[in-house]
Amino acid sequence: MSAAEEVVAEGHEAVEAVPKRAMTLGTGTSLVVLAALLIVPVFVKNFIIFQMTMVLIYGLAVLALNILTGGSGQFSLGQSAFYAVGAYTSAVLMEHANVNYALTIPISAAICFGFGYLFGKPALRLSGIYLALATFALATAMPQLLKLNFLEHWTGGVQGLVVTKPDAPFGLPMSQDMWLYYFTLAVTGAIYIFSVNLLRSRSGRAFMAIRDNEIAASSMGVNVALYKTLAFGVSAGITGVAGSLGAIAVQFVAPDSYTITLAISLFLGMVVGGVGWLPGSFVGAAFIIFVPNMAESISKGLSGAVFGVLLFLVIYLVPHGARQVAILGQQLVGKLKRN
Amino acid sequence: MELFTNQVLAGIATGAIYACMALAVVMIYQAIDHLNFAQGEMAMFSTFISWQLMQWGVSYWFAFLITLAFSFVAGIAIERILFKPLVKAPVLTNVAGFIALFAIINSSAGLIWDFTIKQYPTPFGSAPFLGSQLISTHQAGMIGVTVALLLALYFFFQYTRIGLAMRAAASVPESARLVGINTSWMIALGWGMATAIGSIAGMLIAPVVFLEPNMMGGVLIYGFAAAVLGGLSSPFGAVVGGFLVGVFENLAGTYIPGVGNELKLPIALALIISVLVVKPAGLFGRHIVKRV
Numbered sequence: 003m004s005a006a007e008e009v010v011a012e013g014h015e016a017v018e019a020v021p022k023r024a025m026t027l028g029t030g031t032s033l034v035v036l037a038a039l040l041i042v043p044v045f046v047k048n049f050i051i052f053q054m055t056m057v058l059i060y061g062l063a064v065l066a067l068n069i070l071t072g073g074s075g076q077f078s079l080g081q082s083a084f085y086a087v088g089a090y091t092s093a094v095l096m097e098h099a100n101v102n103y104a105l106t107i108p109i110s111a112a113i114c115f116g117f118g119y120l121f122g123k124p125a126l127r128l129s130g131i132y133l134a135l136a137t138f139a140l141a142t143a144m145p146q147l148l149k150l151n152f153l154e155h156w157t158g159g160v161q162g163l164v165v166t167k168p169d170a171p172f173g174l175p176m177s178q179d180m181w182l183y184y185f186t187l188a189v190t191g192a193i194y195i196f197s198v199n200l201l202r203s204r205s206g207r208a209f210m211a212i213r214d215n216e217i218a219a220s221s222m223g224v225n226v227a228l229y230k231t232l233a234f235g236v237s238a239g240i241t242g243v244a245g246s247l248g249a250i251a252v253q254f255v256a257p258d259s260y261t262i263t264l265a266i267s268l269f270l271g272m273v274v275g276g277v278g279w280l281p282g283s284f285v286g287a288a289f290i291i292f293v294p295n296m297a298e299s300i301s302k303g304l305s306g307a308v309f310g311v312l313l314f315l316v317i318y319l320v321p322h323g324a325r326q327v328a329i330l331g332q333q334l335v336g337k338l339k340r341n
Numbered sequence: 342m343e344l345f346t347n348q349v350l351a352g353i354a355t356g357a358i359y360a361c362m363a364l365a366v367v368m369i370y371q372a373i374d375h376l377n378f379a380q381g382e383m384a385m386f387s388t389f390i391s392w393q394l395m396q397w398g399v400s401y402w403f404a405f406l407i408t409l410a411f412s413f414v415a416g417i418a419i420e421r422i423l424f425k426p427l428v429k430a431p432v433l434t435n436v437a438g439f440i441a442l443f444a445i446i447n448s449s450a451g452l453i454w455d456f457t458i459k460q461y462p463t464p465f466g467s468a469p470f471l472g473s474q475l476i477s478t479h480q481a482g483m484i485g486v487t488v489a490l491l492l493a494l495y496f497f498f499q500y501t502r503i504g505l506a507m508r509a510a511a512s513v514p515e516s517a518r519l520v521g522i523n524t525s526w527m528i529a530l531g532w533g534m535a536t537a538i539g540s541i542a543g544m545l546i547a548p549v550v551f552l553e554p555n556m557m558g559g560v561l562i563y564g565f566a567a568a569v570l571g572g573l574s575s576p577f578g579a580v581v582g583g584f585l586v587g588v589f590e591n592l593a594g595t596y597i598p599g600v601g602n603e604l605k606l607p608i609a610l611a612l613i614i615s616v617l618v619v620k621p622a623g624l625f626g627r628h629i630v631k632r633v
Binding site: 071077124127128129131132134135136138139142143146147266269270272273274277303304305306307308309310311313314317318321322323 | 618
């Protein structure tokens with residue numbers, strides 16, 4: 003069918019263009035949110051603190067996907083694989099080599115960055131649906147690879163590994179959960195600031211140029227191959243950190259915790275939070291953690307259907323996710339000020 | 342050598358399942374330009390409907406036809422009610438919609454018919470086909486139906502006005518609208534046809550994998566892989582892709598040491614990706630040229 007070459011005009015990009023200024027929150031709002039995140043744990047129960055920790059951790063993983071998809075326009079269903087590598091790196095280092103938990107985090111970031119960068123190389127040839135399939139293959143392979151016999155000494159096979167939860171250092175008078183929450187918050191804050199600055203930098207502009215029009219970007223002198231693989235590396239690195247923190251918070255790693263279901267949840271989190279809007283990642287994370295539980299409490303037998311209906315409601319009301327809500331709020335505040 | 346031939350034959354037999362599913366995948370991709378993640382669940386639900394009809398005493402072929410009609414209407418209804426409002430929403434939001442639909446159908450089927458495994462009858466019988474132990478008459482029948490379906494689709498798209506209109510609406514919607522094609526209804530029609538083809542696939546697959554709400558999980562993945570391998574724009578490619586994936590999977594399981602049932606899927610996918618790296622538009626897909 004040589005005569006049937008299709009020509010696709012511009013304006014049909016898979017990921018819509020989000021200008022870089024619209025990707026973050028203003029300084030004032032950020033400080034208010036940070037203050038709330040610092041104060042709330044003092045007043046709530048340990049279980050809620052644990053859930054807040056999980057929101058931050060999944061938020062980081064969604065943020066990583068957001069940099070890849072919202073930033074550089076590449077789609078990935080393989081984030082669960084990077085998450086698993088991060089989690090296992092921490093667990094193995096802590097349990098077999100007695101490395102301090104805080105030290106395992108930069109190590110797994112580095113390992114996952116390398117892994118993602120290398121995976122990004124062959125993925126360069128693929129885009130759109132084909133890239134989705136490739137990353138999907140990675141996600142389905144990962145749990146099976148972790149179960150392999152010759153790795154069993156390190157990974158614990160199907161049984162997985164139990165991870166010890168760290169105590170608060172310097173004799174600080176707080177529970178393990180609370181310490182872990184503040185620790186996670188510190189790491190998350192650092193990575194968030196890093197991501198915001200990354201997207202505002204030269205590299206970030208290169209990502210967005212590739213997302214909006216690859217051919218135009220390359221003729222403007224952007225090294226497309228380099229920046230696409232770099233985006234994969236950065237995304238995998240951040241996901242790896244999230245995986246490490248997740249392993250420490252849950253105190254357990256097993257191959258079946260990191261299946262394709264996790265990757266799909268992270269994807270849903272990104273859509274609900276708003277593709278390309280970094281603060282939305284945490285809103286999306288809260289959605290994927292709390293809504294399934296809510297659905298379960300509404301109806302046990304039909305929890306899947308209830309979840310589906312809720313998800314439909316969200317995408318009908320706000321097809322652009324939490325970003326749309328934020329924009330509406332901003333306009334409302336603007337109007338009130340003028341009056 | 343005999344082992345090799347046997348494995349290839351067994352691969353073709355399972356490949357027929359994937360080919361069926363891949364056809365449905367390509368159908369909807371042609372109509373709406375997305376992969377529908379809920380397609381397998383829709384097929385499963387249709388199969389349950391036909392099973393329920395047969396439980397009530399309807400004969401196989403009658404149940405088959407009713408299910409076909411039901412699926413066609415249901416497909417159109419899903420598009421009109423659930424996805425038409427999302428036409429202007431971003432692509433990724435649509436994908437989230439498919440995932441939501443997946444959850445809804447899977448969970449409802451589980452509630453209506455529960456999760457126990459059910460036997461499903463076959464119209465072709467399950468005796469060995471032409472004296473071969475590897476292919477049963479059911480599998481041979483399945484291959485036959487797949488090929489017939491492919492031919493029917495080919496004639497539909499190539500030689501009927503409505504087939505032409507659907508192709509036009511899918512490839513250049515703007516120009517199609519200008520010549521008076523109702524593109525929005527063409528999309529709905531595409532959904533209806535894809536759902537009907539999916540229901541045929543489901544009814545053919547059910548005797549092999551047994552009937553239960555999660556029966557389509559694995560099949561859909563292979564179906565996607567087959568469709569992508571063959572090139573998403575070509576129904577013929579999808580069928581060839583289906584058979585290739587079936588054969589790949591069986592040979593990998595037999596000849597690569599240490600590959601149990603668990604690693605079959607990743608290996609098959611890895612092979613497909615290697616093919617895609619060389620031919621990014623799939624084996625029979627059209628090459629898409631982008632304009633700046």
